Amino acid sequence: MWRRFAHLSLSISRTKLQSLVRDPTVLKLINTFSSDAGNDGVASSRKPFITFVLGGPGSGKGTQCEKIASIFGFAHLSAGELLREEMSSPSENGELIRNVIKEGKIVPSAITISLIKRAINSATSDKILIDGFPRSEENRIAFEKIIGVEPDLVIFFECPEEEMVKRILGRNQGRIDDNMETIRKRLKVFEDLNMPVVEHYSSKGKVHKITATGTVDEIFERVRQVFASLRYLKACLSF
Numbered sequence: 001m002w003r004r005f006a007h008l009s010l011s012i013s014r015t016k017l018q019s020l021v022r023d024p025t026v027l028k029l030i031n032t033f034s035s036d037a038g039n040d041g042v043a044s045s046r047k048p049f050i051t052f053v054l055g056g057p058g059s060g061k062g063t064q065c066e067k068i069a070s071i072f073g074f075a076h077l078s079a080g081e082l083l084r085e086e087m088s089s090p091s092e093n094g095e096l097i098r099n100v101i102k103e104g105k106i107v108p109s110a111i112t113i114s115l116i117k118r119a120i121n122s123a124t125s126d127k128i129l130i131d132g133f134p135r136s137e138e139n140r141i142a143f144e145k146i147i148g149v150e151p152d153l154v155i156f157f158e159c160p161e162e163e164m165v166k167r168i169l170g171r172n173q174g175r176i177d178d179n180m181e182t183i184r185k186r187l188k189v190f191e192d193l194n195m196p197v198v199e200h201y202s203s204k205g206k207v208h209k210i211t212a213t214g215t216v217d218e219i220f221e222r223v224r225q226v227f228a229s230l231r232y233l234k235a236c237l238s239f
Protein backbone atom coordinates (compact mmCIF):
# COMPACT_ATOMS: atom_id res chain seq x y z
CA MET A 1 0.00 0.00 0.00
CA TRP A 2 2.74 2.46 0.93
CA ARG A 3 4.30 2.26 -2.54
CA ARG A 4 1.18 4.06 -3.81
CA PHE A 5 2.12 7.04 -1.63
CA ALA A 6 5.78 7.04 -2.71
CA HIS A 7 5.42 10.31 -4.64
CA LEU A 8 4.32 12.04 -1.44
CA SER A 9 7.16 10.83 0.71
CA LEU A 10 9.13 14.04 0.33
CA SER A 11 6.35 16.19 1.73
CA ILE A 12 4.48 13.88 4.13
CA SER A 13 6.13 11.44 6.50
CA ARG A 14 4.96 7.82 6.67
CA THR A 15 3.80 8.39 10.26
CA LYS A 16 1.70 11.36 9.12
CA LEU A 17 0.17 9.31 6.31
CA GLN A 18 -0.65 6.48 8.70
CA SER A 19 -2.38 8.90 11.05
CA LEU A 20 -4.30 10.44 8.10
CA VAL A 21 -5.50 7.04 6.95
CA ARG A 22 -6.78 6.28 10.45
CA ASP A 23 -8.63 9.60 10.60
CA PRO A 24 -12.42 8.93 10.29
CA THR A 25 -12.94 11.83 7.85
CA VAL A 26 -10.16 10.57 5.58
CA LEU A 27 -11.50 7.02 5.75
CA LYS A 28 -14.88 8.39 4.68
CA LEU A 29 -13.20 10.24 1.81
CA ILE A 30 -11.63 6.99 0.66
CA ASN A 31 -14.95 5.16 0.87
CA THR A 32 -16.88 7.90 -0.86
CA PHE A 33 -14.53 8.90 -3.61
CA SER A 34 -12.44 5.84 -4.48
CA SER A 35 -13.77 3.92 -7.44
CA ASP A 36 -11.57 0.92 -6.75
CA ALA A 37 -11.14 0.75 -2.99
CA GLY A 38 -11.10 -2.61 -1.29
CA ASN A 39 -7.79 -4.25 -2.24
CA ASP A 40 -6.25 -3.18 1.03
CA GLY A 41 -9.25 -4.03 3.15
CA VAL A 42 -10.77 -0.54 2.88
CA ALA A 43 -14.55 -0.78 2.75
CA SER A 44 -15.92 0.20 -0.65
CA SER A 45 -19.54 0.95 0.37
CA ARG A 46 -20.64 4.33 -1.02
CA LYS A 47 -22.11 6.34 1.81
CA PRO A 48 -22.63 10.06 1.21
CA PHE A 49 -20.05 12.53 2.46
CA ILE A 50 -22.20 14.94 4.44
CA THR A 51 -21.32 18.57 5.12
CA PHE A 52 -23.55 20.72 7.33
CA VAL A 53 -23.40 24.42 6.43
CA LEU A 54 -24.30 26.64 9.38
CA GLY A 55 -24.35 30.36 10.13
CA GLY A 56 -26.76 33.08 11.13
CA PRO A 57 -29.62 34.31 8.96
CA GLY A 58 -28.16 36.18 5.99
CA SER A 59 -24.58 35.08 6.70
CA GLY A 60 -24.30 33.85 3.09
CA LYS A 61 -24.82 30.10 3.42
CA GLY A 62 -26.94 29.76 0.29
CA THR A 63 -24.67 32.01 -1.78
CA GLN A 64 -21.53 30.08 -0.85
CA CYS A 65 -23.21 26.65 -1.16
CA GLU A 66 -24.09 27.40 -4.78
CA LYS A 67 -20.43 28.05 -5.51
CA ILE A 68 -19.23 24.96 -3.61
CA ALA A 69 -21.78 22.85 -5.50
CA SER A 70 -20.75 24.16 -8.89
CA ILE A 71 -16.99 24.01 -8.34
CA PHE A 72 -16.64 20.89 -6.19
CA GLY A 73 -19.59 18.83 -7.49
CA PHE A 74 -21.63 18.73 -4.29
CA ALA A 75 -25.41 18.38 -4.22
CA HIS A 76 -26.83 21.45 -2.42
CA LEU A 77 -29.82 20.77 -0.16
CA SER A 78 -31.18 23.83 1.61
CA ALA A 79 -33.42 22.95 4.57
CA GLY A 80 -35.14 26.36 4.36
CA GLU A 81 -35.72 25.95 0.61
CA LEU A 82 -37.14 22.43 1.07
CA LEU A 83 -39.50 23.80 3.73
CA ARG A 84 -40.56 26.73 1.52
CA GLU A 85 -41.31 24.32 -1.35
CA GLU A 86 -43.33 22.11 1.00
CA MET A 87 -45.15 25.19 2.33
CA SER A 88 -46.16 26.20 -1.19
CA SER A 89 -47.30 22.73 -2.23
CA PRO A 90 -50.63 21.20 -1.26
CA SER A 91 -49.08 19.56 1.81
CA GLU A 92 -50.81 18.76 5.10
CA ASN A 93 -47.91 20.54 6.85
CA GLY A 94 -48.01 23.68 4.69
CA GLU A 95 -49.89 25.88 7.14
CA LEU A 96 -47.78 24.79 10.11
CA ILE A 97 -44.53 25.44 8.21
CA ARG A 98 -45.74 28.89 7.10
CA ASN A 99 -46.60 29.90 10.70
CA VAL A 100 -43.31 28.64 12.12
CA ILE A 101 -41.20 30.39 9.44
CA LYS A 102 -43.14 33.64 9.86
CA GLU A 103 -42.46 33.47 13.61
CA GLY A 104 -38.74 32.81 12.97
CA LYS A 105 -38.97 29.55 14.93
CA ILE A 106 -37.86 25.99 14.08
CA VAL A 107 -40.11 23.52 12.25
CA PRO A 108 -40.48 20.15 14.04
CA SER A 109 -37.53 17.91 13.19
CA ALA A 110 -39.62 15.02 11.85
CA ILE A 111 -40.94 17.22 9.02
CA THR A 112 -37.59 18.74 8.04
CA ILE A 113 -35.71 15.45 8.26
CA SER A 114 -38.21 13.62 6.07
CA LEU A 115 -37.69 16.31 3.39
CA ILE A 116 -33.90 16.11 3.76
CA LYS A 117 -33.97 12.31 3.61
CA ARG A 118 -35.96 12.37 0.38
CA ALA A 119 -33.56 14.94 -1.10
CA ILE A 120 -30.48 12.91 -0.12
CA ASN A 121 -32.00 9.82 -1.72
CA SER A 122 -32.61 11.61 -4.99
CA ALA A 123 -29.28 13.51 -5.04
CA THR A 124 -27.06 12.73 -7.98
CA SER A 125 -23.83 13.25 -6.03
CA ASP A 126 -22.40 11.32 -3.07
CA LYS A 127 -21.11 14.64 -1.75
CA ILE A 128 -23.93 16.46 0.00
CA LEU A 129 -24.15 19.99 1.43
CA ILE A 130 -26.99 20.44 3.91
CA ASP A 131 -27.51 24.20 4.18
CA GLY A 132 -29.21 25.57 7.30
CA PHE A 133 -29.51 22.31 9.20
CA PRO A 134 -29.37 21.37 12.08
CA ARG A 135 -30.81 24.56 13.59
CA SER A 136 -31.15 23.15 17.13
CA GLU A 137 -29.83 20.36 19.31
CA GLU A 138 -33.22 18.69 18.81
CA ASN A 139 -32.70 18.85 14.99
CA ARG A 140 -29.19 17.44 15.38
CA ILE A 141 -30.09 14.57 17.69
CA ALA A 142 -33.11 13.61 15.55
CA PHE A 143 -31.00 13.64 12.35
CA GLU A 144 -28.30 11.45 13.88
CA LYS A 145 -30.96 9.05 15.16
CA ILE A 146 -33.16 8.88 12.04
CA ILE A 147 -30.49 9.08 9.32
CA GLY A 148 -27.98 7.20 11.45
CA VAL A 149 -24.91 9.26 10.57
CA GLU A 150 -23.01 12.31 11.79
CA PRO A 151 -21.74 14.94 9.37
CA ASP A 152 -18.21 14.46 8.08
CA LEU A 153 -17.61 18.19 8.07
CA VAL A 154 -19.31 21.33 9.38
CA ILE A 155 -18.77 24.76 7.82
CA PHE A 156 -19.74 27.69 10.04
CA PHE A 157 -20.04 31.19 8.58
CA GLU A 158 -19.29 33.79 11.22
CA CYS A 159 -20.78 37.19 10.40
CA PRO A 160 -21.62 40.30 12.49
CA GLU A 161 -25.32 40.83 13.16
CA GLU A 162 -25.51 44.24 11.49
CA GLU A 163 -24.06 42.78 8.26
CA MET A 164 -26.55 39.88 8.32
CA VAL A 165 -29.47 42.29 8.81
CA LYS A 166 -28.24 44.51 5.98
CA ARG A 167 -27.96 41.54 3.62
CA ILE A 168 -31.40 40.14 4.48
CA LEU A 169 -33.11 43.51 4.07
CA GLY A 170 -31.45 43.85 0.65
CA ARG A 171 -32.33 40.31 -0.48
CA ASN A 172 -35.61 41.17 -2.14
CA GLN A 173 -36.82 37.62 -2.84
CA GLY A 174 -40.25 38.06 -1.30
CA ARG A 175 -39.56 35.75 1.64
CA ILE A 176 -42.19 36.00 4.42
CA ASP A 177 -39.42 36.05 7.05
CA ASP A 178 -37.35 38.86 5.49
CA ASN A 179 -38.78 41.66 7.66
CA MET A 180 -37.31 43.33 10.73
CA GLU A 181 -39.78 41.77 13.18
CA THR A 182 -39.02 38.18 12.07
CA ILE A 183 -35.30 38.90 11.63
CA ARG A 184 -35.05 39.87 15.34
CA LYS A 185 -36.64 36.54 16.30
CA ARG A 186 -34.40 34.58 13.92
CA LEU A 187 -31.31 36.22 15.39
CA LYS A 188 -32.40 35.20 18.89
CA VAL A 189 -33.11 31.63 17.75
CA PHE A 190 -29.68 31.61 16.10
CA GLU A 191 -27.95 32.51 19.38
CA ASP A 192 -30.11 30.34 21.64
CA LEU A 193 -30.63 27.23 19.49
CA ASN A 194 -28.24 27.18 16.51
CA MET A 195 -25.04 28.07 18.36
CA PRO A 196 -25.17 25.04 20.71
CA VAL A 197 -25.04 22.84 17.58
CA VAL A 198 -21.92 24.66 16.38
CA GLU A 199 -20.40 24.25 19.84
CA HIS A 200 -21.24 20.54 19.88
CA TYR A 201 -19.49 19.87 16.57
CA SER A 202 -16.59 22.19 17.50
CA SER A 203 -15.93 20.01 20.53
CA LYS A 204 -15.70 17.05 18.11
CA GLY A 205 -13.20 18.89 15.89
CA LYS A 206 -15.57 18.93 12.89
CA VAL A 207 -16.09 22.69 12.46
CA HIS A 208 -14.30 24.91 9.93
CA LYS A 209 -15.08 28.48 10.91
CA ILE A 210 -15.11 30.92 7.98
CA THR A 211 -15.07 34.69 8.41
CA ALA A 212 -18.12 35.66 6.37
CA THR A 213 -17.34 39.34 5.77
CA GLY A 214 -16.00 40.83 2.56
CA THR A 215 -17.11 40.15 -0.98
CA VAL A 216 -18.68 36.87 -2.08
CA ASP A 217 -15.45 35.99 -3.89
CA GLU A 218 -13.23 36.84 -0.92
CA ILE A 219 -15.34 34.58 1.31
CA PHE A 220 -15.37 31.83 -1.29
CA GLU A 221 -11.57 31.90 -1.42
CA ARG A 222 -11.58 30.94 2.31
CA VAL A 223 -14.17 28.23 1.65
CA ARG A 224 -12.33 26.97 -1.41
CA GLN A 225 -9.23 26.26 0.65
CA VAL A 226 -11.18 23.89 2.93
CA PHE A 227 -12.65 21.91 0.04
CA ALA A 228 -9.45 22.02 -2.00
CA SER A 229 -7.60 20.39 0.90
CA LEU A 230 -10.23 17.63 0.93
CA ARG A 231 -9.76 17.20 -2.80
CA TYR A 232 -5.98 17.03 -2.26
CA LEU A 233 -6.45 14.27 0.32
CA LYS A 234 -8.75 12.49 -2.09
CA ALA A 235 -6.12 12.71 -4.82
CA CYS A 236 -3.52 11.31 -2.44
CA LEU A 237 -5.73 8.53 -1.19
CA SER A 238 -7.67 7.37 -4.22
CA PHE A 239 -5.86 4.21 -5.13
Ligand SMILES: Nc1ncnc2c1ncn2[C@@H]1O[C@H](COP(=O)(O)OP(=O)(O)OP(=O)(O)O)[C@@H](O)[C@H]1O
Pocket residue numbers: 055056057058059060061062063064080132167168170171172212213214215216219
Ligand atom coordinates in the same frame (compact mmCIF):
# COMPACT_ATOMS: atom_id res chain seq x y z
N1 LIG B 1 -20.44 38.59 0.87
C1 LIG B 1 -21.58 39.17 0.60
N2 LIG B 1 -21.65 40.52 0.50
C2 LIG B 1 -22.83 41.14 0.24
N3 LIG B 1 -24.00 40.50 0.05
C3 LIG B 1 -23.99 39.14 0.15
C4 LIG B 1 -22.79 38.43 0.43
N4 LIG B 1 -23.09 37.11 0.45
C5 LIG B 1 -24.40 37.01 0.23
N5 LIG B 1 -24.94 38.23 0.03
C6 LIG B 1 -26.35 38.56 -0.22
O1 LIG B 1 -26.96 38.56 1.08
C7 LIG B 1 -28.24 37.97 1.02
C8 LIG B 1 -28.26 36.77 1.97
O2 LIG B 1 -27.39 35.77 1.48
P1 LIG B 1 -27.82 34.23 1.51
O3 LIG B 1 -29.22 34.11 1.05
O4 LIG B 1 -26.78 33.46 0.83
O5 LIG B 1 -27.73 33.98 3.10
P2 LIG B 1 -28.22 32.75 3.96
O6 LIG B 1 -27.20 32.52 5.01
O7 LIG B 1 -28.55 31.61 3.08
O8 LIG B 1 -29.52 33.37 4.61
P3 LIG B 1 -30.81 32.61 5.20
O9 LIG B 1 -30.38 31.89 6.42
O10 LIG B 1 -31.74 33.71 5.52
O11 LIG B 1 -31.31 31.70 4.12
C9 LIG B 1 -28.49 37.59 -0.44
O12 LIG B 1 -29.22 38.63 -1.06
C10 LIG B 1 -27.08 37.50 -1.04
O13 LIG B 1 -27.06 37.83 -2.41
Ligand SMILES: Nc1ccn([C@H]2C[C@H](O)[C@@H](COP(=O)(O)O)O2)c(=O)n1
Pocket residue numbers: 057079080081083100101104105106107108112131132133134135139177186
Ligand atom coordinates in the same frame (compact mmCIF):
# COMPACT_ATOMS: atom_id res chain seq x y z
N1 LIG C 1 -33.48 23.25 10.02
C1 LIG C 1 -34.35 24.23 9.71
C2 LIG C 1 -34.08 25.14 8.69
C3 LIG C 1 -34.97 26.14 8.43
N2 LIG C 1 -36.09 26.23 9.16
C4 LIG C 1 -37.07 27.32 8.92
C5 LIG C 1 -36.86 28.42 9.93
C6 LIG C 1 -35.96 29.36 9.20
O1 LIG C 1 -36.02 30.66 9.72
C7 LIG C 1 -36.55 29.24 7.80
C8 LIG C 1 -35.68 29.72 6.70
O2 LIG C 1 -34.52 28.92 6.63
P1 LIG C 1 -33.25 29.49 5.81
O3 LIG C 1 -33.69 29.64 4.39
O4 LIG C 1 -32.93 30.79 6.45
O5 LIG C 1 -32.15 28.51 5.95
O6 LIG C 1 -36.89 27.89 7.65
C9 LIG C 1 -36.35 25.33 10.15
O7 LIG C 1 -37.38 25.41 10.83
N3 LIG C 1 -35.47 24.34 10.41
Ligand SMILES: [Mg+2]
Pocket residue numbers: 061062078080132
Ligand atom coordinates in the same frame (compact mmCIF):
# COMPACT_ATOMS: atom_id res chain seq x y z
MG1 LIG D 1 -30.34 30.52 2.79
